[in-house]
Amino acid sequence: MLRKLSSRALIAPVFALAAALSASALADEASVKKAMEAKLGGKVDSVVRTPYPNLYEVFADGQIVYTDEKQTTIFVGTLIDGKTMKNVTAERLQKLTAIRFSQLPLEQAVKIVRGDGKRVFATFEDPNCGYCKRLAKEVTRLDNVTLYVFLYPILSPDSLEKSNKIWCAADRGKAWTDWMADGKAPAGKGDCDTSAIQKNVDLGHKLGINGTPTIFFTDGERIPGAVPIAKIEQKLAQTAAK
Structure with a gap:
């Protein structure tokens, strides 16, 4: 006979998986940040994994550059979302350079x-x-x-x-x-x-x-x-x- 699982028992593994994925993403961002600081020779303000495959946004010295997980490629330019045709780089710069x-x-x-x-x-x-x-x-x-x-x-x-x-x-x-x-x-x-x-x-x-x-x-x-x-x-x- 199958044992009936409580809703709490079903939800707990989901939260655990989400937490693990979040921790993994933070670890990846931290390693990319460390590597990019070494390559750029200066402080990197932030690194964020983008929604696009194996692409990281690196914000440093008021500019955005992009790279992959292993930093095999680094490029400076405008990132356009292929579905919405929005200028992702401009939107992110607007947010990252905002002040109080x-x-x-x-x-x-x-x-x-x-x-x-x-x-x-x-x-x-x-x-x-x-x-x-x-x-x-x-x-x-x-x-x-x-x-x-x-x-x-x-x-x-x-x-x-x-x-x-x-x-x-x-x-x-x-x-x-x-x-x-x-x-x-x-x-x-x-x-x-x-x-x-x-x-x-x-x-x-x-x-x-x-x-x-x-x-x-x-x-x-x-x-x-x-x-x-x-x-x-x-x-x-x-x-x-x-």
Whole structure:
């Protein structure tokens, strides 16, 4: 006669199998992480086994690379899901590089308010960055926004000099917009307390900001590069809805 098994007896082996598989996956990820750190010669932030056969996502230095279990192949590029045609790499980077907006030291930024200022975002920008100037012209068309510009002089010594002058201006927002959107060079000596600018550089390095402009929205999402005003408007509407 067959013995009737309790539901607990049936479920227990399933949980045990799931736990074993989970432990195995973690062990594989750990070994891949160790091996990739040796190959890349630096810290790897995370390794995750993807849903795709024998493919691991390796996140390091703000970038994603892919490899197999034995690291016989390492490639950098865009991973597209064959069924949905979604850009998997872009979606994962968006998640992995997100920040907590509330932790940004906004007192270290140039504050620009237009209209009611309810829609908020922040940028890291170099005053000699051509793409930043393009973005600044786009931003002048936005209304009802508060923009926090973190001066991030990483391109040249002159970038630091201009940043100091903008920071020391009586109206920082006007000085920034005059230079970036209209080409009117900032006046003054830049001899006030400019320690905030060095703090911005340190913060940018910590956040893995390697280029300007870099935009952050209040949901933590980061978008590198100058983007069209339509995309900024769309993102601001999404964050406002949340």
